[in-house]
Amino acid sequence: MAKNVIIVGTQWGDEGKGKIVDLLTEHVAGVVRFQGGHNAGHTLIIDGEKTVLHLIPSGVLRNGVECVIGNGVVVHLPSLVKEIEGLIANGVNVEGRLKISSASPLILSSHIAIDLARESTNVKIGTTGRGIGPAYEDKVARRGLRMSDLLDKNKFYAKMHTAISFHNFILENYHKKPAINVDEEVDHWLKLSERITPLIIDTPAYLNEMNAQGKNLLFEGAQGTLLDIDHGTYPFVTSSNTTAGAAATGAGLGPTDFGAVLGIVKAYTTRVGSGPFPTELNDSIGKHLAEVGVEFGSTTGRARRCGWFDTIVVGRAILTSGITCLCVTKLDVLDGLETIKICTGYKLDGKVLQHPPLSADDYVNVQPVYEELPGWDEPTVGITDYHSLPEAARNYLERLQEILDVPLDLVSTGPDREQTIIRNHPFN
Numbered sequence: 001m002a003k004n005v006i007i008v009g010t011q012w013g014d015e016g017k018g019k020i021v022d023l024l025t026e027h028v029a030g031v032v033r034f035q036g037g038h039n040a041g042h043t044l045i046i047d048g049e050k051t052v053l054h055l056i057p058s059g060v061l062r063n064g065v066e067c068v069i070g071n072g073v074v075v076h077l078p079s080l081v082k083e084i085e086g087l088i089a090n091g092v093n094v095e096g097r098l099k100i101s102s103a104s105p106l107i108l109s110s111h112i113a114i115d116l117a118r119e120s121t122n123v124k125i126g127t128t129g130r131g132i133g134p135a136y137e138d139k140v141a142r143r144g145l146r147m148s149d150l151l152d153k154n155k156f157y158a159k160m161h162t163a164i165s166f167h168n169f170i171l172e173n174y175h176k177k178p179a180i181n182v183d184e185e186v187d188h189w190l191k192l193s194e195r196i197t198p199l200i201i202d203t204p205a206y207l208n209e210m211n212a213q214g215k216n217l218l219f220e221g222a223q224g225t226l227l228d229i230d231h232g233t234y235p236f237v238t239s240s241n242t243t244a245g246a247a248a249t250g251a252g253l254g255p256t257d258f259g260a261v262l263g264i265v266k267a268y269t270t271r272v273g274s275g276p277f278p279t280e281l282n283d284s285i286g287k288h289l290a291e292v293g294v295e296f297g298s299t300t301g302r303a304r305r306c307g308w309f310d311t312i313v314v315g316r317a318i319l320t321s322g323i324t325c326l327c328v329t330k331l332d333v334l335d336g337l338e339t340i341k342i343c344t345g346y347k348l349d350g351k352v353l354q355h356p357p358l359s360a361d362d363y364v365n366v367q368p369v370y371e372e373l374p375g376w377d378e379p380t381v382g383i384t385d386y387h388s389l390p391e392a393a394r395n396y397l398e399r400l401q402e403i404l405d406v407p408l409d410l411v412s413t414g415p416d417r418e419q420t421i422i423r424n425h426p427f428n
């Protein structure tokens with residue numbers, strides 16, 4: 001029987017989703033992105049060779065796997081073409097396997113200019129500057145352009161003109177920034193569109209057909225639960241739903257089409273950009289995690305903030321995505337620490353909370369309640385057998401599993417595809 005699995009990030013993104021999607025593609029016919037855009041940076045390392053993907057699903061390095069960009073993904077055409085060309089230059093056959101939804105909203109240069117203009121003020125979200133927020137705003141406001149608009153050049157010209165004129169009004173009059181040249185933009189996009197229009201299809205029909213043929217599909221989430229527009233640390237979030245429900249709406253399948261939800265969770269916590277982070281470590285341990293874990297953003301190169309594992313954050317991910325199994329990544333980064341802390345609750349106004357505060361604004365006021373466990377000296381890097389892990393590492397994982405009450409089916413012990421412990425395969 002076919003099985004469709006959704007992969008989601010359970011923290012603030014960069015949990016190692018790309019690595020795990022790539023690993024599991026051995027068992028699937030297709031990988032589908034369903035939300036976000038080129039704000040994502042998913043790193044794949046195969047036999048030491050690194051590839052970072054932003055828009056193209058992380059199934060692209062496995063020959064024969066179909067890669068689908070769903071209607072929930074916002075697409076910046078120049079970035080998509082650049083990513084395709086980069087992969088082709090490395091010998092990857094992309095175009096024959098890539099399909100894009102006709103309903104995917106377009107990110108225009110003017111969306112990027114507005115994103116950057118907002119970020120240049122004092123009120124910063126710390127966005128990736130990729131125009132994600134403004135593009136989703138236009139989608140919801142029902143004035144955005146979609147992939148299907150590229151199919152009719154004359155209509156496309158008129159629609160792009162209207163959209164950019166509106167954006168230019170905001171850029172010039174509100175932000176006091178230069179306007180975007182509409183004609184140059186349209187010319188550039190029409191040239192690029194020749195590469196892309198053959199890839200535009202009715203993705204819901206296509207995916208339903210694959211389903212009917214009994215083919216396994218993997219749904220690749222971007223960002224993480226606490227960046228979800230509804231369930232995250234609002235307003236310091238991205239502009240899409242990053243939780244598992246978005247796989248249905250962002251791909252065009254029904255909720256009953258999915259068989260499992262695999263949450264990816266780092267063995268500690270990181271965050272890029274502004275916003276609350278209760279277990280953040282501004283000390284030598286935080287620095288150690290950043291250095292050993294090479295915690296720099298895959299998209300913007302910004303340093304990631306680091307902290308202890310937060311079970312309130314991951315508990316919220318389990319609850320909002322119906323997570324059925326977890327994969328703990330970067331366990332090896334904790335090697336050599338004397339003790340390791342787990343946040344098991346938040347103190348707020350003298351009370352201990354087991355859930356995030358009612359108002360996301362209060363997130364900055366919570367104090368983490370910690371439990372401390374012994375660390376381990378022996379290296380875990382590259383271990384593929386659970387029982388070969390040091391006892392203290394197993395105790396750490398088992399304590400997490402006990403608190404979270406979800407099986408830790410996979411453990412990642414290094415960035416390479418092969419450096420993984422599989423205790424229970426999600427496609428079994």
Ligand code: GDP
Pocket residue numbers: 009013014015016017018019040041042043044045293297298329330331332333412413414415416
């Ligand atoms: P994603 O956005 O969730 O796909 O994650 P990113 O690719 O942005 O960030 C994860 C980083 O950790 C990448 O540099 C990966 O190569 C790396 N990584 C993934 N799993 C492991 C692991 O188990 N150990 C170590 N040391 N690095 C890992």
Ligand code: IMO
Pocket residue numbers: 009012013014015039040041042125126127128129130131132133221222223224227236237238239272273274298
């Ligand atoms: P992956 O898929 C980590 C963060 C930004 C910022 C906030 C809003 O690689 O895990 P946006 O540009 O989306 O409007 O920025 O969200 N952010 C991410 N952080 N990983 C990501 O993606 C992210 N995508 C967006 O840093 O705080």
Ligand code: MG
Pocket residue numbers: 013014015040041042043298299
């Ligand atoms: Mg990333």
